[in-house]
Amino acid sequence: MRHAGARDRGGPTARPARPAPRGAGARGHQQPALPGQRRPGRRCLGGEQRRLAVPAGTLSAVDRRYSVGIVGGGQLARMMHQAGVGLGIDVHLLAEAQGTSAAQVIANTVVGDYTEFDTLARFAQDVDVLTFDHEHVPTRHLRQLGDGVEVRPGPDALAHAQDKALMRERLTSMGIPCPQFSVCRTPEDLAAFGERMGWPVIAKTSRGGYDGKGVWKLNGPDQVGEPFAAKPETSAGEEVVIVAEEFIDFTRELSAIVVRSPSGQAVAYPISETTQTDGVCVETITPAPGLDGHAAAELQAMALRIAGELGVVGVLAVELMAEDSGRVVVNELAMRPHNTGHWSIDGALTSQFENHLRAVLDLPLGAPDLRAPHVVMTNVLGGAEPDLTGALQHVFARDRAIRVHLYGKEVRAGRKVGHVTACDNDLEAALRRARHAARYLMGDPNA
Numbered sequence: 001m002r003h004a005g006a007r008d009r010g011g012p013t014a015r016p017a018r019p020a021p022r023g024a025g026a027r028g029h030q031q032p033a034l035p036g037q038r039r040p041g042r043r044c045l046g047g048e049q050r051r052l053a054v055p056a057g058t059l060s061a062v063d064r065r066y067s068v069g070i071v072g073g074g075q076l077a078r079m080m081h082q083a084g085v086g087l088g089i090d091v092h093l094l095a096e097a098q099g100t101s102a103a104q105v106i107a108n109t110v111v112g113d114y115t116e117f118d119t120l121a122r123f124a125q126d127v128d129v130l131t132f133d134h135e136h137v138p139t140r141h142l143r144q145l146g147d148g149v150e151v152r153p154g155p156d157a158l159a160h161a162q163d164k165a166l167m168r169e170r171l172t173s174m175g176i177p178c179p180q181f182s183v184c185r186t187p188e189d190l191a192a193f194g195e196r197m198g199w200p201v202i203a204k205t206s207r208g209g210y211d212g213k214g215v216w217k218l219n220g221p222d223q224v225g226e227p228f229a230a231k232p233e234t235s236a237g238e239e240v241v242i243v244a245e246e247f248i249d250f251t252r253e254l255s256a257i258v259v260r261s262p263s264g265q266a267v268a269y270p271i272s273e274t275t276q277t278d279g280v281c282v283e284t285i286t287p288a289p290g291l292d293g294h295a296a297a298e299l300q301a302m303a304l305r306i307a308g309e310l311g312v313v314g315v316l317a318v319e320l321m322a323e324d325s326g327r328v329v330v331n332e333l334a335m336r337p338h339n340t341g342h343w344s345i346d347g348a349l350t351s352q353f354e355n356h357l358r359a360v361l362d363l364p365l366g367a368p369d370l371r372a373p374h375v376v377m378t379n380v381l382g383g384a385e386p387d388l389t390g391a392l393q394h395v396f397a398r399d400r401a402i403r404v405h406l407y408g409k410e411v412r413a414g415r416k417v418g419h420v421t422a423c424d425n426d427l428e429a430a431l432r433r434a435r436h437a438a439r440y441l442m443g444d445p446n447a
């Protein structure tokens with residue numbers, strides 16, 4: 001079932017024959033399926049499926065390049081591709097439009113609507129495994145793709161990152177600490193929840209929200225109409241309801257990132273402290289300052305348990321809210337590389353992007369350990385400076401160790417257009433360096 005493009009690689013420009021890899025199959029790494037687990041799919045990872053019909057003796061009989069299809073053309077796909085380049089992975093992209101952040105750099109890009117089943121199915125035919133830059137692909141389409149297509153994470157897991165009502169119900173039933181919540185279909189339901197809990201309460205759209213869009217803090221019953229007026233009826237064809245939540249007066253937000261492969265191998269990154277302003281992540285500090293080892297290990301174990309029970313493949317980011325009392329509750333789940341894990345490109349032995357690719361291909365996962373005692377990631381948000389690259393002169397001249405990542409996006413106020421990372425032995429120095437670079441890139445000459 002491999003597509004014509006793959007066969008084309010066996011054409012005149014194909015690489016010369018090379019020795020067969022050691023061990024069974026075309027891959028060195030073949031993990032036995034665990035009880036109850038499906039073997040990797042028809043086309044994915046099995047040596048037989050990767051044999052190409054090419055004349056013996058002239059060309060390689062085995063194509064060992066993996067191909068991964070990413071749905072969604074944002075910066076997460078761009079950075080996944082960047083990790084894939086070093087692994088020799090063919091990344092294919094289904095982008096919303098020409099010229100998106102990832103479409104600028106991925107040669108195998110098709111532009112299409114991921115909410116259309118036929119577009120998705122055609123795209124999936126060309127790749128070993130399908131994965132995502134965002135969580136908005138309709139799960140019913142992913143289910144409809146059937147067994148012939150490896151979708152990682154699969155729709156049953158992904159649904160919990162798409163639907164906050166489902167996520168709250170599932171996590172609460174697992175005994176995972178969450179804010180109290182209620183699924184509301186009318187303003188009256190929401191008002192009743194507020195009366196029961198006491199105001200303020202948080203209201204969220206169950207689907208389709210991002211960067212704080214679709215989240216309201218309601219101070220009283222007179223405001224309950226607002227989320228219902230603003231919410232869409234449906235998102236990617238699924239009903240959107242309002243999830244009312246207990247207002248958590250958190251002292252800080254944390255993030256637990258784990259990566260799990262289909263064979264059940266998993267790694268946990270150090271816990272990060274994260275800062276959101278107006279719902280948008282602006283900064284992360286890793287490891288989270290002042291979080292003792294025991295508490296951090298418990299949060300990692302919780303995230304690993306969620307990943308295991310939900311059957312997540314790839315990155316799972318668990319957004320957390322920490323209260324003064326020490327209680328930590330889950331905010332939401334993401335099943336893709338996450339903004340709070342961007343620090344790992346420069347600050348960990350293996351980045352979240354590489355580990356996501358390794359996981360979806362069922363390759364052994366890389367060590368998530370820190371490269372430095374303190375790693376600060378600061379987002380570059382669109383500001384007064386439209387020319388980001390012009391500011392590099394200053395930023396690099398001032399700090400030889402600063403790491404800058406720009407996403408190729410047009411600068412618009414508040415839009416995530418890049419991030420910077422500072423690794424340091426001293427936390428204050430890391431904060432100072434990262435903030436200076438990010439602010440300067442954002443157009444603040446007095447940064």
Ligand SMILES: Nc1ncnc2c1ncn2[C@@H]1O[C@H](COP(=O)(O)OP(=O)(O)OP(=O)(O)O)[C@@H](O)[C@H]1O
Pocket residue numbers: 179202204209210211212213214215245246247248249250253276279280319331332
């Ligand atoms: N129950 C709550 N109590 C207090 N603050 C909350 C609560 N839920 C969410 N928040 C705040 O709102 C922010 C955005 O919420 P949430 O992560 O659910 O929205 P989102 O739009 O899906 O964000 P993302 O960009 O992470 O996808 C959180 O990071 C947190 O700061």
Ligand SMILES: [Mg+2]
Pocket residue numbers: 319331332
């Ligand atoms: Mg969030």
